[in-house]
Each structure stands twice: as C-alpha cells, then as structure tokens.
Amino acid sequence: MSDFSPSANPTVLGPDCRINGDLVLEGDVLIRGRFEGTLRVTGTLEIADGAAVEGTVLAGAVVLSGKATADFVAEGSVDLTGSAVFRGRVFTGRLSVDDGADFEGGIHVGARALDAAGELLNGAKDSSSVSTNAEAGDALLQRRRPRGMGNGAQQPVTNGAHD
Amino acid sequence: MLIIGDADGCPPVGVVALDPARMPIRPPLLAFHPRSPRPPRQRSVHCPSCRHGFSLTRRAVSVRCPKCATPIAFDDLTLGQRVEGTITTMGRVTLRDTCGVRGRLTCGMLEQSGKFDGDATVYGPAVLQAGSRTTGTLVARSVTIEAGAKAVCRLKITPNPGPPPTPGRRTIEQVRHALPQAAHGLPRVVPNR
Numbered sequence: 001m002s003d004f005s006p007s008a009n010p011t012v013l014g015p016d017c018r019i020n021g022d023l024v025l026e027g028d029v030l031i032r033g034r035f036e037g038t039l040r041v042t043g044t045l046e047i048a049d050g051a052a053v054e055g056t057v058l059a060g061a062v063v064l065s066g067k068a069t070a071d072f073v074a075e076g077s078v079d080l081t082g083s084a085v086f087r088g089r090v091f092t093g094r095l096s097v098d099d100g101a102d103f104e105g106g107i108h109v110g111a112r113a114l115d116a117a118g119e120l121l122n123g124a125k126d127s128s129s130v131s132t133n134a135e136a137g138d139a140l141l142q143r144r145r146p147r148g149m150g151n152g153a154q155q156p157v158t159n160g161a162h163d
Numbered sequence: 164m165l166i167i168g169d170a171d172g173c174p175p176v177g178v179v180a181l182d183p184a185r186m187p188i189r190p191p192l193l194a195f196h197p198r199s200p201r202p203p204r205q206r207s208v209h210c211p212s213c214r215h216g217f218s219l220t221r222r223a224v225s226v227r228c229p230k231c232a233t234p235i236a237f238d239d240l241t242l243g244q245r246v247e248g249t250i251t252t253m254g255r256v257t258l259r260d261t262c263g264v265r266g267r268l269t270c271g272m273l274e275q276s277g278k279f280d281g282d283a284t285v286y287g288p289a290v291l292q293a294g295s296r297t298t299g300t301l302v303a304r305s306v307t308i309e310a311g312a313k314a315v316c317r318l319k320i321t322p323n324p325g326p327p328p329t330p331g332r333r334t335i336e337q338v339r340h341a342l343p344q345a346a347h348g349l350p351r352v353v354p355n356r
Contacts, residue, residue, distance in 0.1 A: 077310075080320075095314070099288070099305040103320035109291075110313035 010043075015050065029059075031066075044076075049083045056120055062092075073117045091117035208253060209286050210235065211269060214323050237271065253286065260294055273303070284324055 010028035013019065017033035028043035036054045039045070045059040051066035061076035067085040072078055074092040082100030089106045091113040097103050108116045204221040215230035225236045237254040245263045250256065256270040262277030273289040278296040283289070285303035293311030302319045 090318075094310045094312075095306065095308040097306045097318075097320045100322060101305070101320050103318060105318065106316070107308075107318045108315050109308045110315070111311075116315075 010046070049081075058121065071117075071120055073114065073120055075114065091120070206237075206271075208235065208271070209323065211253070211284075211286065240270075242277075258295070286324055 010030045011025050012030045013033050013035065015032040019034070020036045022038040022040075023035070024040045026042045028046070029039075029041045030046045030048060031051045031053060032048045034052045038056045039053070039058070041057075041059040043059070044061045044063065045057060046063040047053055047066045047068060049065040053066070053068045053070050056071045056073070057068070058073045060074065062072050062074045062078045063081070064072075064079070064084040064086060065081045066083070069087045071089045072092065074090075076092070077094035077096065078090050078092045079095075080086060080097040080101045080103060082098045084097075084101040084103070086101070086103045087105055089108070091108045093109065093111065093113055095107060095109050114121070205218045206221050207216060207218045208226070209216045210228035210231060210233055212233040213228060213231040215228055217229055219226055223237060225234060227234050235253050236251075238252045239254040239256075240250065240252060241257040241259065242250075242262045242264060243259040244261065245265075247265045249267045249269075250264070251267075251269045253271040255272040255274065256268065258264060258273075258275040258277040258279060260276040263280075264278070265280045267281055268279065268283040268285075270283075270285055272287040273283065273285045274292070275290065275295045275297065276292045279299070280297075281299045283297075283299065283301045283303075285301070287304050289301065289303040289306045291297055291306070291308045291312040291314055293309050295312045295314075297312070297314040298316050300317045300319075301314070302321070302324045304320065304322060304324055306318065306320060308314050
C-alpha cells in the first residue's frame, strides 16, 4: 500500500473559501473552508476543524477533523479525529475513528475497497471539469514575469494536476 | 549508610556509616520507598440500560448501576471457536483468528482477529486487526480497522453507544394503555372510594 504522509507545503483552501463544483488537486490539500462537489486529491486531504465538505472525495489518504457529509474513497487510510462529524460512506484500506468523533454510515474497508467504490470512481472521472494544470501555471507566470527577473527567479507552480 | 554527594547528580564525594544509637537525634526515616503507592486503577463504565457513567476499580468483576440498579458484569472473554448467539459483558472480548461469531455482541472493549457477523455494540474502543472479517452493524465509542482487515458493515461511532435509555418504571395504568385491550388480560383497576 502506498505511503501518504502529509507534506510540509499543502494546498490550502482557507477559511473564507467556499467552492462548489469539481476540483482536482495534485499533492496534499488542507481544507479550512467549505467545499461541495467532487474533490480528487492525489496526496493527503486534511479537513480541518471547522471546515465542511459535501459530496464525493477521492484521495490518497484523508484526515478529517471537521464535518463531512460525503462518500470518501481513499487508497491509503481514513483517520477521523475526536472533533470529526461524518455522515456517508467510506471505502478505504484502513480506517481509524478516535474517541469523541461522530460517525454514522457505511464502511467498506479492505484490500478490495476500491473495487467496491467503482461506481463512485467512474462517476468522478467523468464529471471532473475543473482542474489545476502545472504547465498552464508556468506559462502564465512566464508571460507575466518582468523581463529583468530572468527565468530562474520564481519557483514554478507545484500544485497542479495532469488529467 | 549515607552517601554524601552533590544534589545536581555529581558523583558522591564520601560514604559515612550512620549508627542510629550514636546519633543525637534519631532520623525520622532511614529507609524510604522510592515510589509513592499507586492509586487504585479505575475503569470508566457506562450503564447499557440508562447510559449513566461512573467509575470503579478494575478489580471489580460485577457491579450494579448506581442509578438504575442494572447488574453489569466485567468478565473478559477470549473466543477461539465458532459461537452463535448473544454475548453480553462489559469487559474485554477477544476474538481470535480461529473464531467465528454470529449473533449479537455487547462488550466494553473488542479486539478482533477472527470473523464476526451480526450486531456489535462496544462501549469502549474496538480494534479490528489484520485478518479479521466483520459484517453487520458495529456501534462503538472508537474504532481502529487495521490494514489487512476487512469490514463491510454499518458503522456508528458515538460517545454513548448502545440502545436508547430504558424508560423509567411505568405505572399499571401506563402499561394498561400500552397493551391491546384484549391481549393483556390484566384485572381492571377499580379506584378506592
């Protein structure tokens, strides 16, 4: 099973951020605001305390401290801390729910959990319409960069996805 | 014997043999316990009937709920074979990898390596270890499903697991109204005049 340890520089959706729709992000993601729709994250998705997610989440691993009414599909693990509130279904290889969490729903934990979540996976693949693209971000920065700064002055955008 | 040394942990600078008979004032404590006595180990318990929470010593094997007087047993069970039926204890239940349980399980803690099919209510943590197979319904205070375990079930994690609190004692009139008129067969209560 893959290792989905969180990195030091996750993509952060701040507490004032409200997103509706489909979103694909590469790397780790920290949600502090609200999200509704279909979210695909290749790394670890952390939903902070006070954040809320509705819809379908496909991620490498999920750490939930906030509120979620969703279906979670995680290749690695799903961890719910003591402040988490969850309603929905979980498909994952490893699940941990701490004391104090509020969980109600169905679980499918095991080696074939992703096979059982096939309907969710196919639906999310077809409906993804919003994505970040690393190459597109670099090209945009190249156009907007002043001529005096040179090519290596800025770091390329790292949070992007290739669909 | 007294070892004289620095208080900061430096090596001792000398060793003096103390004779209690020659000392002008007898020291109050020549020997002392390096550790303070341990407090009695407690376990927190929730009554399965009324959900009243209380704590008692870990040595207790049974107790009555101080609120509703329901008897509660704390037997620790380890199962290694096929069991079908109802298991109720507020102690720890261990299901070995050779075990297969079908039915209703109520316990204080659950550690599962074998198979379980049915309704489980765990008033403490539930640990589903690698190789375990779980189907049915699991209600617990917390749960850990390790990699290699398989669980296809409904899960409910709540600080107060278990059925809703049992209603208090009802009067004969409440029972009479709750039952169908033809079925109960209770004698009619005539108020005193």
